[in-house]
Amino acid sequence: MAHPNAPSASVTCSALSFQWPDGTTVFDELSLTIGRGRTGLVGTNGAGKSTLLRLLAGQLSPSRGSVTVGGSLAYLPQNITLDTTLRVDQALGIAERRAALRAIEAGDVSVEHFETVGDDWDVEERALATLGSLGLGDIELDRTVGQLSGGETVLLRLAALLLERPDVLLLDEPTNNLDLFARRRLYEAVDSWRSGVLVVVSHDRDLLERVDRIAELRSGSVSWYGGGWSAYQEALAVQQEAAERMLRAAEADVRRQKRELEETQIKLARRERAGKKLDAQRRAPRIVAGERKRAGQESAGKLRGLHEERLNEARKRREEAAEAVREDAEIRVSLPHTAVPAGRTVLSLAGLRPRFGALREADLHVHGPERIALVGRNGAGKTTLLRTLTGELEPLSGEARVSVPLRFLPQRLDVLDDGLSVMENVARTAPGVADNHIRAQLARFLFRGARAEQPAGTLSGGERFRAALAAVMLAEPAPQLLMLDEPTNNLDLASVRQLTSALASYRGALLIASHDLPFLESVGITRWLFLGDELRESTAEEVRELLEAPKAGVGKEAGKEGA
Structure with a gap:
């Protein structure tokens, strides 16, 4: 996938600084070098991961410092937008070469056709092979992009980048909007990366297990960890344990220094009172008593200053130790008014056929505080179905009746x-x-x-x-039916945990469309619905098998709303 003769493949940031127009500093004098191999770039939301990729790709200009890229670079951003009128071969960037090859095959030996083809005589075969490796083998090169689902569009753009055979490939959250089958194809593409530089920003644990090293972006600097996600987590746990020990020791030191300062102040106060009493008894001359008082105050001041300095140093060490301990705050909220009785009908579908997607007709009844997972292949129409349930889209036929207060959290x-x-x-x-x-x-x-x-x-x-x-x-009124559309997209793993803890407090009915099976399992799903040409009740195991199976035409007739 990378040029075999590209020994210089690397990315280097030298004293890189970047500020947004409002003055917010993202990076200040950041220096790092990313060499060959697969690097997973992780960090909390807002740490600057996507900003760093855009700087590396040349889409943003640094305020100071520089970015040096060794070799050719290709970049896959989070949000893919392709002209829906383009043909697939145009989106892949091979349309002109295909046309030149067709002209040559038809007997046109014009020089410009040979110049267009260059040495790339097998471009069409390479394109089809690349599409096939990403699970897009059923997509013809003459088909239009507008017929593809959102997930297929991501894979198509990745195929276009891989056909360039870049020395440096940057991927920003590439598994967002991909079903499990598509994710497996992307995992295989990452597994097969053998040379050049691959940098991937992701919250997908399965994807991060496939990298050679983890680069953690935190507080404007990068820390390196060998191995994939599990190795990173183990190293982090060891660091955290050590950091917490240091914090406990630092807090104990602050308490000790406070106690010693208080004891010193008590001793000095006693000494001062005793000195005054002694001077009064001896009736020492005023000048002698004053000199003794000044000397005592000077000595006391030095001693007090010494203990105050020690206390300040202990507090500083405590602050440094506290910074090394990572916060993992969780959302803890009480939502009693969202509760729904077990027998209450929450949602009913009768002969519902959405405007877009593969679903022909659906009947469904949701009762009480059920937790339902809506899963399906890219293009099956999960988003369209949710938008139809909210009343945002009119169905082609049938009806959806919601019997309780409803709230919907869309992807956007x-x-x-x-x-x-x-x-x-x-x-x-x-x-x-x-x-x-x-x-x-x-x-x-x-x-x-x-x-x-x-x-x-x-x-x-x-x-x-x-x-x-x-x-x-x-x-208000408190939602007793909550619908979420791909809620973990673009969330770091700490935010996913926060979402999980928030949903643990929710007492109403949940309907979640997601490709993230580990997340769905963590929120206590009670019912699994697989969306294809019908709404099929399944088990978690059956859902996984269906999602991992090769495609059977799902999405071919799905409109762009059915991603």
């Missing part, structure tokens, strides 16, 4: 108004609720104090998700 998180603060966004969904109550609840969503006043447009990815989640979960 467009429930937030970027111009409003977090507090104002939540207040907008909960009219009549006291501000103090909203603030108390937002604190449990980890928006404390001034953070609740932060404009939504300035939030990091993880913060934005928490704010959107708060807006739907704290809404």
Whole structure:
């Protein structure tokens, strides 16, 4: 996949600094070199992972410093947008070479055709082989991009990059929106990377297990760990244990220094009182008593200063030790009004056929606090079905009836108004609720104090998700049916844990469309629905088998809304 004669394949950042136009500093004098092999770039939401990739790709310019790339570079961003009118061969960048080959085969020996082809006489075979390796073997080169699902579009763009045979390949959250079958194909592409530089930003643990090393971006600097995700987690656990020991020792030292300072102050006060008493008894001359007092004060000041300095140093060591201990705050919120009785009908579908996707007709009844996973292949129409249930899209036939208050958290998180603060966004969904109550609840969503006043447009990815989640979960009337569309996309693993803990507090019915099976299993799914041309009730094991099986035409007739 990389040029065999590219010994210089590397990426180097030298004293790299970057600020956003509003003055927010992301990197300050960052220096690192990424060599050959597979590197997983991890870090919390807002750490700057995607920004760093964009700097490496040349899509952003550093404020200071430089980026040097050895060899050719290809970049797959998080959000793929392709012209839906393009043919597949145009999206792959091989249309001109195909046309030249067709002309030559037809007997046209014009020089420009040979110049267009160059040495790439097998370009069509390579393109088909690359598509096949990514599970897109049933996609013809003359087909239009508009007929592909969102996941297929991601894989098509990756195929185009692989055909370039880059020396450096940057992938930003490549498994977002991919079903399990497509993820397996991408995993195989990563496994087969043998030379050159591959850097992948991801929260997908299975993908991160396949890298040679982990680069953790934290507080504007990078720390390196050998091996994949499991090795990184083990190393982190050892570090955390040591950091927590150091913090306990530092806290004990602060307590000891405080105690010694207090004891010193008591001793000095006693000494001063005793000196005054002695001078009074001896009736020492005023000048002698004053000189003795000054000497005593000077000595006491030095001793007090020494202990205060030791206390300040101990506090500084405690602060440094505390910084090394990672916070893993969890969302702890009480939502009693979301409870639904077990026998209550929450949602009913009768002969429902959505406007897009593969589903022909669906009948479904949801009762009480069921937790339902909606899974299916890319293009099956999961998003379309959810949008139909909310009433945003009209069905082609049939009906969907929701019998309780419903809230929907879409992939785009467009429930937030970027111009409003977090507090104002939540207040907008909960009219009549006291501000103090909203603030108390937002604190449990980890928006404390001034953070609740932060404009939504300035939030990091993880913060934005928490704010959107708060807006739907704290809404009035309390939602007794909560629908989530791919909620773990673009979330780091700490944010996924926070989402899981928040959903543990939710007492209503849940309907979650997701490709993330480990996440679905962690939230206590009680019913699994596989979406194809019918809505099929399955077990977790059956779902996994269906998703890992080769495609059987799912998505060929799906519109662009059915990703």
